[in-house]
Each structure stands twice: as structure tokens, then as C-alpha cells.
Amino acid sequence: MIDIVERGAVRELRLARPPANALSPQLIAALSAALADAAVAAGGAGAAGPPRAERLAGLVLSGAPGMFSAGLDVPHLLTLDRDGIRALWSSFYALLRGIAASPLPVVAAITGHSPAGGAVLALYCDLRVMAEGEFRIGLNEVRVGLPMPPVILAAMRRLVGPRLAERMCVSGALVSPAEAARIGLVDEVAPPERVVERAVAMAAELAALPGAAMAATRRLARADLVAMFDAAGAEMESVLDSWFSAEAQATMRALVERLARKRAAAGG
Amino acid sequence: MIDIVERGAVRELRLARPPANALSPQLIAALSAALADAAVAAGGAGAAGPPRAERLAGLVLSGAPGMFSAGLDVPHLLTLDRDGIRALWSSFYALLRGIAASPLPVVAAITGHSPAGGAVLALYCDLRVMAEGEFRIGLNEVRVGLPMPPVILAAMRRLVGPRLAERMCVSGALVSPAEAARIGLVDEVAPPERVVERAVAMAAELAALPGAAMAATRRLARADLVAMFDAAGAEMESVLDSWFSAEAQATMRALVERLARKRAAAGG
Amino acid sequence: MIDIVERGAVRELRLARPPANALSPQLIAALSAALADAAVAAGGAGAAGPPRAERLAGLVLSGAPGMFSAGLDVPHLLTLDRDGIRALWSSFYALLRGIAASPLPVVAAITGHSPAGGAVLALYCDLRVMAEGEFRIGLNEVRVGLPMPPVILAAMRRLVGPRLAERMCVSGALVSPAEAARIGLVDEVAPPERVVERAVAMAAELAALPGAAMAATRRLARADLVAMFDAAGAEMESVLDSWFSAEAQATMRALVERLARKRAAAGG
Numbered sequence: 056m057i058d059i060v061e062r063g064a065v066r067e068l069r070l071a072r073p074p075a076n077a078l079s080p081q082l083i084a085a086l087s088a089a090l091a092d093a094a095v096a097a098g099g100a101g102a103a104g105p106p107r108a109e110r111l112a113g114l115v116l117s118g119a120p121g122m123f124s125a126g127l128d129v130p131h132l133l134t135l136d137r138d139g140i141r142a143l144w145s146s147f148y149a150l151l152r153g154i155a156a157s158p159l160p161v162v163a164a165i166t167g168h169s170p171a172g173g174a175v176l177a178l179y180c181d182l183r184v185m186a187e188g189e190f191r192i193g194l195n196e197v198r199v200g201l202p203m204p205p206v207i208l209a210a211m212r213r214l215v216g217p218r219l220a221e222r223m224c225v226s227g228a229l230v231s232p233a234e235a236a237r238i239g240l241v242d243e244v245a246p247p248e249r250v251v252e253r254a255v256a257m258a259a260e261l262a263a264l265p266g267a268a269m270a271a272t273r274r275l276a277r278a279d280l281v282a283m284f285d286a287a288g289a290e291m292e293s294v295l296d297s298w299f300s301a302e303a304q305a306t307m308r309a310l311v312e313r314l315a316r317k318r319a320a321a322g323g
Numbered sequence: 324m325i326d327i328v329e330r331g332a333v334r335e336l337r338l339a340r341p342p343a344n345a346l347s348p349q350l351i352a353a354l355s356a357a358l359a360d361a362a363v364a365a366g367g368a369g370a371a372g373p374p375r376a377e378r379l380a381g382l383v384l385s386g387a388p389g390m391f392s393a394g395l396d397v398p399h400l401l402t403l404d405r406d407g408i409r410a411l412w413s414s415f416y417a418l419l420r421g422i423a424a425s426p427l428p429v430v431a432a433i434t435g436h437s438p439a440g441g442a443v444l445a446l447y448c449d450l451r452v453m454a455e456g457e458f459r460i461g462l463n464e465v466r467v468g469l470p471m472p473p474v475i476l477a478a479m480r481r482l483v484g485p486r487l488a489e490r491m492c493v494s495g496a497l498v499s500p501a502e503a504a505r506i507g508l509v510d511e512v513a514p515p516e517r518v519v520e521r522a523v524a525m526a527a528e529l530a531a532l533p534g535a536a537m538a539a540t541r542r543l544a545r546a547d548l549v550a551m552f553d554a555a556g557a558e559m560e561s562v563l564d565s566w567f568s569a570e571a572q573a574t575m576r577a578l579v580e581r582l583a584r585k586r587a588a589a590g591g
Numbered sequence: 592m593i594d595i596v597e598r599g600a601v602r603e604l605r606l607a608r609p610p611a612n613a614l615s616p617q618l619i620a621a622l623s624a625a626l627a628d629a630a631v632a633a634g635g636a637g638a639a640g641p642p643r644a645e646r647l648a649g650l651v652l653s654g655a656p657g658m659f660s661a662g663l664d665v666p667h668l669l670t671l672d673r674d675g676i677r678a679l680w681s682s683f684y685a686l687l688r689g690i691a692a693s694p695l696p697v698v699a700a701i702t703g704h705s706p707a708g709g710a711v712l713a714l715y716c717d718l719r720v721m722a723e724g725e726f727r728i729g730l731n732e733v734r735v736g737l738p739m740p741p742v743i744l745a746a747m748r749r750l751v752g753p754r755l756a757e758r759m760c761v762s763g764a765l766v767s768p769a770e771a772a773r774i775g776l777v778d779e780v781a782p783p784e785r786v787v788e789r790a791v792a793m794a795a796e797l798a799a800l801p802g803a804a805m806a807a808t809r810r811l812a813r814a815d816l817v818a819m820f821d822a823a824g825a826e827m828e829s830v831l832d833s834w835f836s837a838e839a840q841a842t843m844r845a846l847v848e849r850l851a852r853k854r855a856a857a858g859g
Contacts, residue, residue, distance in 0.1 A: 160761075182758065197532055202539035213753045217481045218507050221544035222450065225428075225537060226529060239754050261762060264733055267838045269761060271738035276757035302535045465800055470807035485749045486775050489812035490718065493696075493805060494797060570803045 056085045064112040065258045066093055067164075067251065069119075076118050077128035078172050080143055087150045090114075094158050112266075113258030114157070116180060117164035117251050118173075121190070126172030129199070130311045133304075140298055141291065147172070148206065148287050154179040155280040160261045160273065164254035165241065170195050170229055177241070178210040179280065181261070181273070184254045185236070186247040191229035192240060198227035200306030202297045205290050209283045215239050324353045332380040333526045334361055335432075335519065337387075344386050345396035346440050348411055355418045358382075362426050380534075381526030382425070384448060385432035385519050386441075389458070394440030397467070398579045401572075408566055412559060415440070416474065420552040422447040423545060426538070428529045432522035433509065438463050438497055445509070446478040447548065449529070449541070452522045453504070454515040459497035460508060466495035468574030470565045473558050477551045483507050592621045600648040601794045602629055603700075603787065611661035612654050614708050616679055618664075623686045626650075630694050648802075649794030650693070652716060653700035653787050654709075657726070662708030665735070666847045669840075676834055677827065683708070684742065684823050690715040691816040696797045696809065700790035701777060706731050706765055713777070714746040715816065717797070717809070720790045721772070722783040727765035728776060734763035736842030738833045741826050742819045749816060751775050 060067040068089050070076040096111045118124050132143060154161055154176070163177040165185035169192040177183045177192070185192065194211060196203055203211075203224040212220040215238050222228070235241040245253040261269060297303055328335040336357050338344040364379045386392050400411060422429055422444070431445040433453035437460040445451045445460070453460065462479060464471055471479075471492040480488040483506050490496070503509040513521040529537060565571055596603040604625050606612040632647045654660050668679060690697055690712070699713040701721035705728040713719045713728070721728060730747060732739055739747075739760040748756040751774050758764070771777040781789040797805060833839055 181761070197536045197540050200533040200536045202536045203543060205543060208540075208543055215754075216484060216507070216752060217544075217547070218483075218510075221541075222510065224544055225449070225540050227532065239752070242754075242758065264763065265736040265838050265842050267836060268733045268736050268738045268833070268842075271833065272733050272744075272761050273757075275739060275741060275744055276753075276760055279753070297536070297539065300535060302533050306533050306536075465804045465808050468801040468804045470804045471811060473811060476808075476811055484752060484775070485812075485815070486751075486778075489809075490778065492812055493717070493808050495800065565804070565807065568803060570801050574801050574804075 056082050057089050059089065062115075062255050063259065064109045064262045065115055065255045066096075066111055066113075067115040067117055067255065068093075069117045070124055071119070073119070075122055075125035076173070077125050077131075078147065078176075079128040079131055080146065082128075083143070083146050083150050086116075087146070087153055090150075090153045090157060090161075097159050112159065112262030114159050114161045115164050115251065115254045115258055116154075116161055116176065117254065118166045118169075120247060121167035121186075123163075123165045123167050123169040124173035124176060125168065126170055126175070129307050130314075133307060133311060137295055137299065141295055144291060144294055144298075148284060148291075151175065151179045151206070151210075152281065152284040152287075155277060155284070158270070160258055162254040162258045164251045165190075165192065165232075166247065166250055168192070171199070174240075175207055175210075178207070178214060181277075182243075182254075182257050183241040184243045184245050184250055184257065185232040185241040186250045187232050187244045188247055190232055192232070192235050193227070193229035194224050195227040195229050197225065198306075199310055200300070200303035204294050206283045206287050210280060211240075213280060324350050325357050327357065330383075330523050331527065332377045332530045333383055333523045334364075334379055334381075335383040335385055335523065336361075337385045338392055339387070341387070343390055343393035344441070345393050345399075346415065346444075347396040347399055348414065350396075351411070351414050351418050354384075355414070355421055358418075358421045358425060358429075365427050380427065380530030382427050382429045383432050383519065383522045383526055384422075384429055384444065385522065386434045386437075388515060389435035389454075391431075391433045391435050391437040392441035392444060393436065394438055394443070397575050398582075401575060401579060405563055405567065409559065409563055412562055412566075416552060416555050416559075419443065419447045419474070419478075420549065420555075423548040423552070428526055428541065430522040430526045432519045433458075433460065433500075434515065434518055436460070439467070442508075443475055443478075446475070446482060449545075450511075450522075450525050451509040452511045452513050452518055452525065453500040453509040454518045455500050455512045456515055458500055460500070460503050461495070461497035462492050463495040463497050465493065466574075467578055468568070468571035472562050474551045474555050478548060479508075481548060592618050593625050595625065598651075598791045599795065600645045600798045601651055601791045602632075602647055602649075603651040603653055603791065604629075606652075606654045606660055609655070611658055612709070613661050613664035613667075614683065614712075615664040615667055616682065619679070619682050619686050622652075623682070623689055626686075626689045626693060626697075633695050648695065648798030650695050650697045651700050651787065651790045651794055652690075652697055652712065653790065654702045654705075656783060657703035657722075659699075659701045659703050659705040660709035660712060661704065662706055662711070665843050666850075669843060669847060673831055673835065677831055680827060680830055680834075684820060684827075687711065687715045687742070687746075688817065688820040688823075691813060691820070694806070696794055698790040698794045700787045701726075701728065701768075702783065702786055704728070707735070710776075711743055711746075714743070714750060717813075718779075718790075718793050719777040720779045720781050720786055720793065721768040721777040722786045723768050723780045724783055726768055728768070728771050729763070729765035730760050731763040731765050733761065734842075735846055736836070736839035740830050742823050745819045746816060747776075 056072045058069040058071045072082050160181040163180040163183040167190045174192050232244045236244050324340045326337040326339045340350050428449040431448040431451045435458045500512045504512050592608050594605040594607045696717040699716040699719045703726045710728050768780045772780050
């Protein structure tokens, strides 16, 4: 579900769950495991596995051309009960916290569309570079009937400020790469065929800095992002209530049916 | 003092106190009452009054062409004693908190000049669209001898960030609509004859979203704005001390005399 | 070490320690003393010294053409032991707190390069105007092996927001005056020969406002900046540990040797 590509001191973790890199429980688990593996590999000499030419010092999180990730796998999630959804959200939060607290810098190479959970992954990375083109990024949860969870709103605020975080989350806005760069939701845009390369270069640039000073400054500057999860347990039942609300269930089912008809039409 | 115009799911509350929509105790009370009425009307079936074709789901707060509101009615307020000013500021704070906590989204249609208290009203709305042209908006309280009250500085910070909030509040700066949009003090500009229409469209767009998810996200994203008033009682006596300081009284009286002479000259 | 130039109601404090206005213990002490003198002079009639035509009401902190300040005097500091470095950092923090809490507005006239400690001085001023040209400003501490101290990161966040503060501090980025103005690290740019004049005008504009209202609003708007130092004592030993880390010592010594060779080559 994740293709791993070594690029010198930087490891690319490429989401590989066609057609849309939808975040299933399995993909979330695989991504958490890949982060943990990378942390071990970066630990250096003591790490298992074949010796590396260069010590692992940075990560890039990428997707497929045109589609970074469509977010949570709603069709699958609609088949789960409350315990299943609780497990899903808990592991998703654990993944986000893992990205926030990663000992290695993580640069998001947003290779295409990045709505909802796709955008959420990118919020917690160190830096974000997005492919130019007719792609959209944003937190459109409200449009599928889901209130924005507090930790995700807080991460969005950290990037674009309270005014735009309110505006974009309340309206469920999706924006172009250029607009995302203008407001700080992403740091840069690049031609689609260069976005991974650019993300690797950004990660490699961080990896080349004096390591202890860079790591200590990252920990300090990202401590507020990690601390957002301290209260995340308390908000979980409220997130679940919202998920199983009549409005959310009806809106998500309507969305899934619309997508199924579209696919059937395209397939026919 | 307030003209009410129904526009489908959106109700326009149009300040109508010529010549400048100055905020008198009566206008403040009327606006608070109009907000409360709207909340009741939005409550739906159980609400009194004639049936509506569409359920009320959003508000627009507008002013007169060329003049949104000149802010507090200083000439009148200069006739009040400390108890009178305390009552005025308490009801003004209650109005601001009412806008911040409104169950319906409120979009400000800033139809013209919007200094001091006029700008303050807009700070607490969900969104702000301002008329293009030779208008000015800003918190110029310092220029009339009044220190910025803490809750208002905090709301300004939320829109433009700490650096620009400090700079603009300390210097009492008034800026153009274009500059206001550039720094985030307003969200958009529109031609004067389209500003109400645009605000109604923005409110209607919010009203069309899944209602429970949108409302819960608004509550979350605006909780900090509402919470600013938790400590507002404690700052009230200090606001009153500033109001009755020699500097504030002298500066406000000089301003009022200057305006009176200008009006007399224009009238003669 | 500091040239004092009276400019009406504004006093210019011009760093004058060739060649780079590097912050030695002596320069830091002189600057703290100059700030304290200015506060006394602004106190008015009771102050000692010759009578002034105008009451002192604002300060400008400037440097040399092309070089505002190169930051801490690393070659000298490398000769100090832990007690010496503790004294240096304590007095530097006291200076920064003194700028933050200055009863007079302080406008930075960034006359040229302003890396590391040079940029830090400017962060704590009321406003910043920077000379256009091939100059650089930024917090490049990480590039010399020093983690960013928490109070300085917090001040940077206040100007450019958490996203850019993280990005710039982690990568040790130096940026052009135009880029600094775009992101809010400085408020304005001006031609090099006009930067002091412009800073004086900005300080004079503040000085002309109703004094009590302006001062109270400054205190309120800058209270968070001053409060950052409440916990600064607790971070001091960690700052010292970083200073004496193998990485920091090696990186700083390599830098000093590189500079010495460059100077020798230029001198030969």
C-alpha cells in the first residue's frame, strides 16, 4: 500500500492504494508503520537491515500523479459500527501525531487532489509542496456532513491563521494550488512532474543542516502541534457522535451513491 | 433604527440612523434585539409570527451607502455620567458577544466608512465584504484619546495577527478597502452597489451547507472569540477610567467641536 | 559604541562598533544603558541634563550603512567559559526585554545586513524599516549549530506566524528585504539613504498621538512580548548546554576560521 523509494538521505513514502489513495484502516496502519521504521533506520548503526550509503535524514510523503489522497475511505467506513469507527479515528489521530512528532522532517509532495483527510495528512508535515494544475486542496468535511474535529481545526489555524481557518473549515472550501500557496496552506507549488523532486530537495536541505540544532529547533517549533493531541481523547466520543448523526450518515451515503453512479457511467 | 429586509433564507439588518449610523444606546439595543429575534425566527416551526417561505438561516449586517457606521455616538456619550457610560459599554460588549455567539452566520456588508465602533461591529461577524472606493476602515480609538479595550484588540489580532493588530491599534490607522482586504481585516471588496448582494450571497452559501455540521464547526471555530468576553467584566472599570481621563475628554470634545463647525459651515 | 543623534522628539541610537556592530558584552550593556537613559529623559521635567526643545517621545535603533548588526560577537564569545556565556545571554535577554517593555516606542532602522542577533534586536522593536538592496535578514542560528531559544522563536512567531517561524527558524533562512516585508518580518523597506529618516518619521508619528491612549495601547498590545521573558530563566541552562555542545562549538569555530581567512585574503 506504500511504495518506498530511497533517494539518498531522503526516503519517499508513496501512497499506493488505487484508485484514490483513500485512507482505509490498512493504509493508515501501513503509514504509521513506515514512519516508525524510518525513525528506527535514522537511529543509525544499531538499526537492522542492509547498510545504507547515506544515513536516513528526511522523509517525503507523496501520492499518485493527480491524486495525493482522497481522504478517509468513506464507502468502507460506512460499513463499520461505532467501535470500528472509534478504532479508525484513534489510529488516524495516532498517525497524525506521529507525523507531528516525527524525529525526521517530513515534506508532503502533494501530487494532486488533496481533499479532507488528504489535506489533513499534509497539515502535520514540516513543509508542503503541491502540484500546479486543476487540483483542489482543503478541508471539505462540512460538505459531507462532518463537523471539523478540534485537533484538525487547530492544525489548520497554525498554517493559515484563525480567520481563514474559520472561513475555510466552516464553508468546507477547496482551493487551487495557487490559492493554497497564497494563504499558506502549502509552502510552494511546482510543476506536477517536479513536485516529488522538489519535496526531496527540501527534505535534503534540512538534512544537511547541523543535525542537533535543527532537530532541537524542530522539536521546539512543533511542540504546540504535538500537544494538540493531549486532549484528543476527550474529543473522540463527540467526533463519533457527529459521524453517526443522521445528517452525516445521509450526506455521506448520498455522496457514495453519486460516486458509484459516476463510476458506473464512466465504466459503461 | 434598523430596517429589516428579508432576502430568502437571509435577513438583512440595515442600520438606519442618519446621518452616520452612530451607535447610540438605542441603536445598540435595537441591534441586540434584532439579533435575538433572528435567533428565535431561525428556531423554526415553534416561532411566532407569519409563516416564512424559507427558514431563516443567515444574517447580513449593513449600513447606508457610503457609511456603514461612524462608531459610538460621541457627542451624545459626552453628556453621560460614569453610570451612563458603564451601561453603554456593557450593552455594547453584550452586542459584540451576541454577534460572536450568534447561532446564525452574520456577514457584514460594509457599505462605506467604518471607523472605530463601526469597524468593531464588523470584527465579530463571520465574514466581511466592503465597498470599494474612497472609504476608510480601522480602529482609530487612540486618535480620539481612547486606549484600545482588550477584547477589541484580541478580536483584531484574530483577523490580522499580532503584528498588524499592534501596529494599527497603536497608531489608530484607518485604511482603504483594498488594504483592508490585503491584510485580512475584510474578506472581500465589491463595487458599492453590489456589496449587500455579495454579502447576502455569502450568507446564503453558508445557509445551504449541511446545517448541523456547519453550525458545530462555527461554534468550534468561534469559541475563542466568544470566550474573550469571559474576562470583559474585569476590564470595564479600566475602560471607564480611560473614557473619563483628561486626555480622552479633551480629545473627544475637540473632535466634536470640529465636526460641529464643519457641519455648520456645510449647512450655511 | 553607540552614537546618539537627537532628531526633534526622536532620539536615534546608532550602533557604532565597527566593522560589523557585533554584539559584545560591552555593546549590549551600552545599549541597555541608552534605553534606560532615554526612559529617564522621557520622564520629563524632573530629568537631569540640559533642557530639550522638545520632550523625548520616541527612539530609533539604527546601524551602519550596509550593516545593522552581525549579531552576537562569536569570536569573542568563543573565549568565554560557561559563567561568561551565562552572563552574556542574561544581559542579552535583559536587553531584549528592555526593548519589548520600553516606555518609548522603538523603531528599528535596519540599515543593512541583519542576521541572527541583529535580526533578534529588531524583532522586539515596535516597527521595522529595512534598507532595500543586497542585504539579508533572518534567524540563521541553526546554521551555526545553535538551536533557536524559545523566547526568540516566540517573538518570531508573533511577527510572521507559526508556519513561517517554524520554516525559517528550522532552516536558518536569511531573506531579502523585499521578502522580509512580504512575510511581515519587517514592516517596510526604504532606499538605504532614507531608512533612518523613514524610521524617525514613523517614531515621530507615534509620538504625535494622544500620549496616554497610545502608551496604554502599546502596553496592552506588547504585554505578550514582555511576558515571554517570565519563563526565560528556566530556559537559560538549556541555551548554555546548546552553546557548549560539540556541534555548536565545532560549527562556530569553523565559521570564525572561515571569516578570518576571508579577512586575511581581503587584507592581503
